[in-house]
Amino acid sequence: xxxxxxxxxxxxxxxxxxxxxxxxxxxxxxxxxxxxxxxxxxxxxxxxxxxxxxxxxxxxxxxxxxxxxxxxxxxxxxxxxxxxxxxxxxxxxxxxxxxxxxxxxxxxxxxxxxxxxxxxxxxxxxxxxxxxxxxxxxxxxxxxxxxxxxxxxxxxxxxxxxxxxxxxxxxxxxxxxxxxxxxxxxxxxxxxxxxxxxxxxxxxxx
Amino acid sequence: xxxxxxxxxxxxxxxxxxxxxxxxxxxxxxxxxxxxxxxxxxxxxxxxxxxxxxxxxxxxxxxxxxxxxxxxxxxxxxxxxxxxxxxxxxxxxxxxxxxxxxxxxxxxxxxxxxxxxxxxxxxxxxxxxxxxxxxxxxxxxxxxxxxxxxxxxxxxxxxxxxxxxxxxxxxxxxxxxxxxxxxxxxxxxxxxxxxxxxxxxxxxxx
Numbered sequence: 553x554x555x556x557x558x559x560x561x562x563x564x565x566x567x568x569x570x571x572x573x574x575x576x577x578x579x580x581x582x583x584x585x586x587x588x589x590x591x592x593x594x595x596x597x598x599x600x601x602x603x604x605x606x607x608x609x610x611x612x613x614x615x616x617x618x619x620x621x622x623x624x625x626x627x628x629x630x631x632x633x634x635x636x637x638x639x640x641x642x643x644x645x646x647x648x649x650x651x652x653x654x655x656x657x658x659x660x661x662x663x664x665x666x667x668x669x670x671x672x673x674x675x676x677x678x679x680x681x682x683x684x685x686x687x688x689x690x691x692x693x694x695x696x697x698x699x700x701x702x703x704x705x706x707x708x709x710x711x712x713x714x715x716x717x718x719x720x721x722x723x724x725x726x727x728x729x730x731x732x733x734x735x736x737x738x739x740x741x742x743x744x745x746x747x748x749x750x751x752x753x754x755x756x757x758x
Numbered sequence: 759x760x761x762x763x764x765x766x767x768x769x770x771x772x773x774x775x776x777x778x779x780x781x782x783x784x785x786x787x788x789x790x791x792x793x794x795x796x797x798x799x800x801x802x803x804x805x806x807x808x809x810x811x812x813x814x815x816x817x818x819x820x821x822x823x824x825x826x827x828x829x830x831x832x833x834x835x836x837x838x839x840x841x842x843x844x845x846x847x848x849x850x851x852x853x854x855x856x857x858x859x860x861x862x863x864x865x866x867x868x869x870x871x872x873x874x875x876x877x878x879x880x881x882x883x884x885x886x887x888x889x890x891x892x893x894x895x896x897x898x899x900x901x902x903x904x905x906x907x908x909x910x911x912x913x914x915x916x917x918x919x920x921x922x923x924x925x926x927x928x929x930x931x932x933x934x935x936x937x938x939x940x941x942x943x944x945x946x947x948x949x950x951x952x953x954x955x956x957x958x959x960x961x962x963x964x
Contacts, residue, residue, distance in 0.1 A: 670876030
């Protein structure tokens with residue numbers, strides 16, 4: 553953890569000039585960029601200041617430690633997530649969600665998430681921010697889609713939290729993290745056609 | 759990357775005293791231990807020497823850089839993997855494999871693997887060692903189990919590499935990495951009973 557240079561106020565964001573929310577947004581975007589390019593280990597206050605085009609004192613005035621800064625940036629990942637689609641059918645909703653997931657793992661959201669994964673066991677504050685932020689948002693989005701399908705009568709049993717419910721996203725995440733192969737929308741379509749929809753038919757017929 | 763202290767020989771493992779294979783094994787085990795406890799960022803030649811109970815010069819004599827050392831240790835992950843089970847039935851084989859996977863993600867193998875994941879995009883040598891080592895071994899183990907099932911007539915189509923084939927391990931890996939919930943053998947049994955076996959029935963009936 554870097555030593556703190558002298559700051560004006562006793563706590564980040566207090567004292568001195570009022571905070572500029574748009575600058576906060578630029579700094580958060582810079583954190584994600586540095587994370588994606590250099591990883592958690594390469595994330596320094598200096599690198600973030602440089603990527604955001606602000607002075608290091610500006611960073612320290614807002615976040616006292618790297619952990620504070622990253623935890624706040626993790627919340628930013630949540631805002632990069634998709635709202636639950638509402639196409640009128642489970643198949644349509646899942647297709648939108650899975651195509652979004654493919655784009656996410658191949659883009660800055662995926663790169664930043666991957667950069668953080670290994671740090672989670674060693675950084676309790678980061679882990680808590682990640683769980684109560686993006687993981688919770690992603691889980692809630694899938695839950696909403698499943699619950700609407702249940703309300704429409706397309707699925708006859710609750711699916712969120714079950715092994716069957718997990719098969720929509722899990723093959724995509726496994727392919728992303730544990731294979732050298734590209735994660736494509738075609739693969740997402742294969743998951744939907746060959747895994748999720750057949751399993752729902754089986755369960756509904758049971 | 760740390761600076762290299764002067765070493766006797768020009769290259770690791772050459773010159774000086776002959777290498778002691780059992781000591782190499784102790785060092786590799788120490789690397790995995792340090793990785794699991796401190797993460798990739800916390801992995802230093804010093805920490806490995808201390809965990810292995812050897813002098814730092816011993817480490818530098820064998821591995822010139824942290825990358826060399828980690829790449830070699832990754833190969834060690836492969837040796838912690840399971841041989842393809844051969845119980846005589848696909849269900850039996852998959853149950854053994856999935857229970858092994860549950861134990862793996864909850865143990866040192868999982869902790870070391872998780873510690874490396876985030877570094878893979880930034881470390882080409884490490885990525886290559888990980889892909890051609892443990893990932894390849896794990897993939898081959900599942901492939902063997904699927905191919906034996908095909909040979910016995912239990913599955914009518916090749917499953918390795920398909921979305922359906924990926925559903926055996928993917929829910930377990932997703933739960934491990936992206937939920938706060940424990941990964942248990944009961945969950946593995948749910949994956950087998952509710953996902954994999956029904957999907958195989960559907961495909962065989964098609």
